[in-house]
Amino acid sequence: MHLVLHRVDGGVTATPLTDAGESAGEPTRVDEPGLPAFVAAHDAPDVRWVWDDTARWYPAVLAAGGRVGRCVDLRLCRRILRGALAARGTVLAAAPVDTWDAPGQEARPTRPTQARLFDDALFAVGPADDAADPVTEFRLQLDAIATSTTPGALRLLTTAESAGALVAAEILHAGLPWRADVHERLLEQELGPRVPAGVRPRRLEELAVEIRTHLGDPGLNPDSPADVLRALRAAGLMVSSTRKWELQELEHPVIAPLLEYKKRSRLLTANGWAWLDEWVQDGRFHPKYVVGGVVTGRWAADGGGAMQLPKTVRSAVVADEGWAFVVADAAQLEPRVLAAMAGDRAMATAGDGRDLYDGVVASGAVETRQQAKGAMLGAMYGATQGDAGRLVPRLARAFPAALGLVDRAARAGERGEPVTTLLGRTSPVPDEAWFAARNRAWSVDGTPAQQRAVEGRARSWGRFTRNFVVQGTAAEWALAWMGSLRTRLATRFPGPLTAGPHLVFFVHDEIVVHTPVEHAAFVAEQVRAAAVDAGRLLFRDFPVVFPLSVSTVRDYGAAKD
DNA sequence: CGCATTCGCCAC
DNA sequence: AAACGTGGCGAATGCG
Missing domain, CATH: 1.10.150 (DNA polymerase; domain 1)
Incomplete structure (x- = not known):
C-alpha cells in the first residue's frame, strides 16, 4: 500500500495506491498543521509514503515526535532512473526534462522579511501548491523499473536510496551530541584563550614569531602559501610547495614550528570557535547530509564539514548522561x-x-x-x-x-x-x-x-x-546497512526517535548510534546483523563477509579506528 | 567590490 | 617518495 502526499489547493491530499500503482480509494484531504497527526495515524508496516522530497515532508513529522517506516523519495529515484543504463529504453528515459529532474528544494526556514510577515498575518500563507503531480510521476517510475532490464536491482536501489533519505532526515533532526565545553577546552589548550574572529590566537602568534625569526623575515604571513614559499626559498630550501609532506622531508629549524602552525591553524579555521558558534546549538551538531550528493552515490554534507570531522575534535562528541555511542566501522x-x-x-x-x-x-x-x-x-x-x-x-x-x-x-x-x-x-x-x-x-x-x-x-x-x-557499490552496501539497522531499531523501539537508540552520524563506511547504556549491547548486535543483511541483499549467497569493528564508548574520540 | 580560482588540509 | 579515486571548506589571491 502506498500513500502519495501532494500539496494542492492550500492543503495536502493523501492518495492511496496499490503496490502496482493502481488506485486504492479516494484521496483524503488533510490541512497542513494536521499532517503529522495524519501520518502518525496511518503509518504501518505495509505502508510506504510517496513524496517528492523527504527533506520537504519528513522534518515536520519528526518535529511532532512522529516517524515513518518507509518512503519513496521521488526526486532521488527520478535522478537514479533518469540516468540508469538499465532503464534506457523506458518511457521515463524518453520523457522530456521536467521539474522532477531539478535538485531538491526543501522548505528552508528562510528569515521572513517585514513584507512577508505582513502578508502572512493577513493571509496566513502556507507552503505553495506543488506544480507537478506525484501520482503520475510515481507510476512513471514504477513503469521504468518494471520495464528496465534489471527490475530487481533498480527496485532495491531506489528503496535503499529512499531509506537513506529517511536516515538523513532523522540524523538532521536528532543531531550529534556535542559538548561545547569539552571542545572549548581543547581549543584553549591548542590555541590559547579565545580571541575575536580575525585575531590570531596567542599560541599561533608565538609560532608565527618563531617562524619569522628562523626565516629572517619579520613581515612574513604564515597563512600565505606564496609568502612562505618565497621565504623558504630565500632561506635556501628547495621546495616546490608548502605542503606538509614536502616540508616534512626537510632539515631546518623552521620546519617544526611551521608544521605546528599549520596543524593548529587548521583546527582554528575548520573547527574553531566560529564553527562551534555556527554549528553547535543546545548540545547538538546537526549534520545536513545530501543523499546521493556524490556522483558515485555516496552522501555529501552541506555545511559544517560533517564528512571531514577531524579525529582530533571527536572527543567533544560525548554521549548524554546514561547514554553511550555504538561506533561501527566496516573493515576494508x-x-x-x-x-x-x-x-x-x-x-x-x-x-x-x-x-x-x-x-x-x-x-x-x-x-x-x-x-x-x-x-x-x-x-x-x-x-x-x-x-x-x-x-x-x-x-x-x-x-x-x-x-x-x-x-x-x-x-x-x-x-x-x-x-x-x-x-x-x-x-x-x-x-x-x-x-x-x-x-x-x-x-x-x-x-x-x-x-x-x-x-x-x-x-x-x-x-x-x-x-x-x-x-558506488560500497555506497549501496552502506545504504542497505543503515536501512536495515534503522528498521531493526524502529521495530524494537517504536516510540519517538530520540527516546530510543538512533543513528546520529555516518561517514561512508562508519556509523554512530546514540543509545541508552542499557541497550548498547543490543544495538551492537543489531549493527552486526544489519551488516549481514546488507551483504545478503546485495550479493545473495556469495561467500563474502563484512566484518565490523564495533566499540561502545562514552565519547567518539575513544572509538577504535 | 564581489565572485572565481588556487592552495592546502581534512575525511573516507 | 608521492600520484591514485570521491568530496568540503577556508584563507589567500586573482580578476572584472
Whole structure:
C-alpha cells in the first residue's frame, strides 16, 4: 500500500495506491498543521509514503515526535532512473526534462522579511501548491523499473536510496551530541584563550614569531602559501610547495614550528570557535547530509564539514548522561565489495575471518600488509606509479576476477562509455568537449601533442569509472546497512526517535548510534546483523563477509579506528 | 567590490 | 617518495 502526499489547493491530499500503482480509494484531504497527526495515524508496516522530497515532508513529522517506516523519495529515484543504463529504453528515459529532474528544494526556514510577515498575518500563507503531480510521476517510475532490464536491482536501489533519505532526515533532526565545553577546552589548550574572529590566537602568534625569526623575515604571513614559499626559498630550501609532506622531508629549524602552525591553524579555521558558534546549538551538531550528493552515490554534507570531522575534535562528541555511542566501522569495505561484485572467490577467501590485507599477504601476492593495502587501493584508484603501481600486477595474478572487473570499468571509461554499480547507478559520460577533443586529435590533422593530451584525459576518466563501480557499490552496501539497522531499531523501539537508540552520524563506511547504556549491547548486535543483511541483499549467497569493528564508548574520540 | 580560482588540509 | 579515486571548506589571491 502506498500513500502519495501532494500539496494542492492550500492543503495536502493523501492518495492511496496499490503496490502496482493502481488506485486504492479516494484521496483524503488533510490541512497542513494536521499532517503529522495524519501520518502518525496511518503509518504501518505495509505502508510506504510517496513524496517528492523527504527533506520537504519528513522534518515536520519528526518535529511532532512522529516517524515513518518507509518512503519513496521521488526526486532521488527520478535522478537514479533518469540516468540508469538499465532503464534506457523506458518511457521515463524518453520523457522530456521536467521539474522532477531539478535538485531538491526543501522548505528552508528562510528569515521572513517585514513584507512577508505582513502578508502572512493577513493571509496566513502556507507552503505553495506543488506544480507537478506525484501520482503520475510515481507510476512513471514504477513503469521504468518494471520495464528496465534489471527490475530487481533498480527496485532495491531506489528503496535503499529512499531509506537513506529517511536516515538523513532523522540524523538532521536528532543531531550529534556535542559538548561545547569539552571542545572549548581543547581549543584553549591548542590555541590559547579565545580571541575575536580575525585575531590570531596567542599560541599561533608565538609560532608565527618563531617562524619569522628562523626565516629572517619579520613581515612574513604564515597563512600565505606564496609568502612562505618565497621565504623558504630565500632561506635556501628547495621546495616546490608548502605542503606538509614536502616540508616534512626537510632539515631546518623552521620546519617544526611551521608544521605546528599549520596543524593548529587548521583546527582554528575548520573547527574553531566560529564553527562551534555556527554549528553547535543546545548540545547538538546537526549534520545536513545530501543523499546521493556524490556522483558515485555516496552522501555529501552541506555545511559544517560533517564528512571531514577531524579525529582530533571527536572527543567533544560525548554521549548524554546514561547514554553511550555504538561506533561501527566496516573493515576494508571497498575491497570486500569488489571481491563480491566480481565473484572473486580467492579475494573473498583472503578476507574470510581476518583482516583482508593480512589475507592478501597470506595468499603470497605481496610481502607486507602495508604493501597489500597500497596495492589494493592502487588497483581501485588506478595507480600506475610508485610502490602501489608496481605491485598492482602481482594482485592481478592472484585475483584476476576482481582486478579484471575494475580494469574493464577503466577501459569503458577511457572510451567514453558509462559504467554501472552493482544495483545499476550509472556513471555520467564525459562532456561534449571531451569527445570533440578526442575526435580532433585522431582526425587527419591531429598532432602528437593533442593525442598525448587526449590520451591523458581518457586515462583520467578511466580512473574515475574504475573507482566509480567500487565506490558506488560500497555506497549501496552502506545504504542497505543503515536501512536495515534503522528498521531493526524502529521495530524494537517504536516510540519517538530520540527516546530510543538512533543513528546520529555516518561517514561512508562508519556509523554512530546514540543509545541508552542499557541497550548498547543490543544495538551492537543489531549493527552486526544489519551488516549481514546488507551483504545478503546485495550479493545473495556469495561467500563474502563484512566484518565490523564495533566499540561502545562514552565519547567518539575513544572509538577504535 | 564581489565572485572565481588556487592552495592546502581534512575525511573516507 | 608521492600520484591514485570521491568530496568540503577556508584563507589567500586573482580578476572584472
